[in-house]
Amino acid sequence: MDLECQGAVVSGGVVIGHCVHEGKYQYEVENVRFNKASEKAFVRRGDKLMQLNGKDLQDVTPEQLAQSLAGGNPVLTVHKACRKKKPTEQFFSAEDALQPFSKESMVLSFSMEMRRMEDLERSEAGQEAGGQEDVGQPDSKESAGRGHVLIVSMTKTSISVVSGRGCDSESHCQGSHGTGCTFNDVVVTSESSQVVLVSRGAGSFSQVMSLDSPIEHLGSHQYLRGLCSQKTIYASPTPEEMTIYFYKSSSFSVFRGQPVVLNFSDSNCFLRCCKEGNAVLLQVETCDKQKLKKISKNDESALAFVFYMKTDGTKERTFESALHADWFIKIDPTFANSVGMENLDARKGDESFFFVIQI
Numbered sequence: 409m410d411l412e413c414q415g416a417v418v419s420g421g422v423v424i425g426h427c428v429h430e431g432k433y434q435y436e437v438e439n440v441r442f443n444k445a446s447e448k449a450f451v452r453r454g455d456k457l458m459q460l461n462g463k464d465l466q467d468v469t470p471e472q473l474a475q476s477l478a479g480g481n482p483v484l485t486v487h488k489a490c491r492k493k494k495p496t497e498q499f500f501s502a503e504d505a506l507q508p509f510s511k512e513s514m515v516l517s518f519s520m521e522m523r524r525m526e527d528l529e530r531s532e533a534g535q536e537a538g539g540q541e542d543v544g545q546p547d548s549k550e551s552a553g554r555g556h557v558l559i560v561s562m563t564k565t566s567i568s569v570v571s572g573r574g575c576d577s578e579s580h581c582q583g584s585h586g587t588g589c590t591f592n593d594v595v596v597t598s599e600s601s602q603v604v605l606v607s608r609g610a611g612s613f614s615q616v617m618s619l620d621s622p623i624e625h626l627g628s629h630q631y632l633r634g635l636c637s638q639k640t641i642y643a644s645p646t647p648e649e650m651t652i653y654f655y656k657s658s659s660f661s662v663f664r665g666q667p668v669v670l671n672f673s674d675s676n677c678f679l680r681c682c683k684e685g686n687a688v689l690l691q692v693e694t695c696d697k698q699k700l701k702k703i704s705k706n707d708e709s710a711l712a713f714v715f716y717m718k719t720d721g722t723k724e725r726t727f728e729s730a731l732h733a734d735w736f737i738k739i740d741p742t743f744a745n746s747v748g749m750e751n752l753d754a755r756k757g758d759e760s761f762f763f764v765i766q767i
Contacts, residue, residue, distance in 0.1 A: 417566050418442060421762035422451060424473075432466040435473070437486075438766070450569045450594050451486055458591065459485035470767045474558040477763050478601040484594040558605055558765040562598035565761035569594050598761070613655035613667050613703040613714060620673055622647035625739040626724055632670075632739075632747060634692040636677035641692050641747045643739045649673040655703070655714070665716030665728060669700055679737075680712045681729040681749060688735040688749040 420442035426435045435457040440449050457465055460476050461483050468476070476482055570593040623632045630643035632650065655667040670679040672692070678700070680693045695713065703710045714730035715737070727737040729749065738750040 417564055417760070419565075419760040421764055423764045423766070424457065425766050426470055433468060433470075435465055435765075450567050450592070452488075456487040457484060458487050470558055470765045474560050474603045474763070474765055477560045477596070478562075478603050480601075481595065481597050484596065486592045486594055488590045488592055556605060556767050558603060558767055560601060560603050560763040560765070562596070562601040562761045562763075564599040566597045567594060568597070611658050611705045613657055613705070615653050615669075615701050616656050617654045619652045619654070620649055621652065623650050623652075623670070628739060630739055632679075634672050634677055634679070636672065636675060636692050636694060639691045639693055641679065641690055643747050652717075653700070664730075664733075665718035665726070667730065668715055668717045668727075669703075669713050670715060670727070671697075678713050679715070681732055681735065682712060683732060688729060688732045688751070690737060690747060690749045 420440075422437060422441075423439040424435055425438040426433055428434070437451045437453055437455040437457070439453060440451055442449060457473075459465060460468065460473065462485075465473065624630070624647070625632075625643060628643070630645060631647040632641060633644045633646070633648040634641045649672075651671040651673045653669040653671060655669070657667060671677065676694045676697060677692050678695050680691050680695075682689050682691055700710065700713060703714060705711060708731060711731045712729075715727040716730055717725050717727055719725045729735045732749075735749045735751050737747070739747050
C-alpha cells in the first residue's frame with residue numbers, strides 16, 4: 409500500500425450520483441472539481457463508492473451516507489475505475505469490405521429536435537406495448553433522482569489516500585477487460601461539517617413583510633440615496649427613506665442571510681446588481697413591484713434585485729448579492745462617498761469542500 413497524499417487542505421467538491429439496482433444502492437462519482445490546479449483529485453469520474461467506515465454502502469440510503477460523511481473523519485473505500493484497453497486495430501481483406509451495389513432516390517421526413525436517450529427508449533417501449541404505459545414492476549436498475557441534492561459542506565478539509573489494494577476475481581472488475589483497477593481508502597478530515605437538503609432547479613423567494621428605514625453606513629454616517637433616472641446610487645449625510653422587503657425561501661439551502669429587496673420608498677426604483685466583465689456593479693433600476701412579489705431562483709433578471717442581509721448581533725448589517733456570491737454593498741468615504749459592490753470573499757476558508765449527493 410502507498411500513501412498517495414496526506415494533510416493538504418483542499419477546496420472544491422465531488423458530485424455523487426446514485427441508483428437502486430435490485431434493491432441495493434449504488435454510488436458513483438459523476439463530477440470532480442478542485443479550485444486549485446495544484447490540488448490532486450483523490451477520485452475521478454466513474455469511480456464507485458463501495459464502503460464507508462468499513463460498512464458496505466449497498467444498504468445505506470443517501471441521507472445516511474450524507475450524515476456519515478459529516479460525522480467526523482470518515483473513511484471511504486473507493487473503487488478506482490479501470491482503464492480499459494484500447495481496441496485492437498483490425499484489418500479487413502477486400503473480400504470482407506462493404507461495397508455499394510445499387511442506389512435509389514427517396515424523400516426522408518424527420519423533425520429537427522433534441523431528445524434525451526431515455527425519452528426515446530421510453531417512447532419506443534410505449535409503441536411496442538400498444539401505447540400503454542407500463543406501471544407495473546420498476547426497471548431492474550431504477551434511477552433514484554427526484555430533483556434534490558444533499559450537500560455535505562466541510563471546513564478546512566484535508567484528504568489522505570491509501571492506495572494499492574488490487575481487485576480480485578470476485579471484484580466488480582471481473583469481465584471488465586480493464587487494467588489497473590484498485591480499491592483506495594480515502595480518509596476525510598475536516599474542522600466542521602453540516603448537511604443541507606437543497607431543492608435543485610426549483611425554489612423561489614416569496615415576499616412576507618416590509619420595513620421602512622434609511623440605510624446608514626456606520627463608519628461614515630452616510631446614507632444610501634439614488635438617482636433613478638440616471639441609474640446611479642450615492643452616499644449623502646441626508647437620509648432617504650428606503651423600504652426593505654423581506655422574503656422567505658421555498659427550499660432549503662446553506663444560510664447566507666435574510667433574503668431582502670431594497671426599494672427607494674414611494675417609487676418603483678430598486679437596487680440591482682449587474683456584472684460587467686469580472687466586476688459586479690450596483691445600480692438603481694425601475695421594476696414593477698408586482699413582478700418582485702415572488703422571485704424564482706432560476707430567473708436571474710429578478711434574482712439580481714435580491715440581497716442577503718446578515719448581522720453579527722450588533723447594529724451592523726451586510727448586504728450580499730444573491731446572484732453574485734461574495735459581492736457586498738460598500739460605501740467608500742475616501743472617494744466622494746461612492747457606493748458600489750466589493751468582493752470581500754467572506755466565505756473563504758469556510759465550507760471549502762463539498763460532497764453533493766443527488767437524490
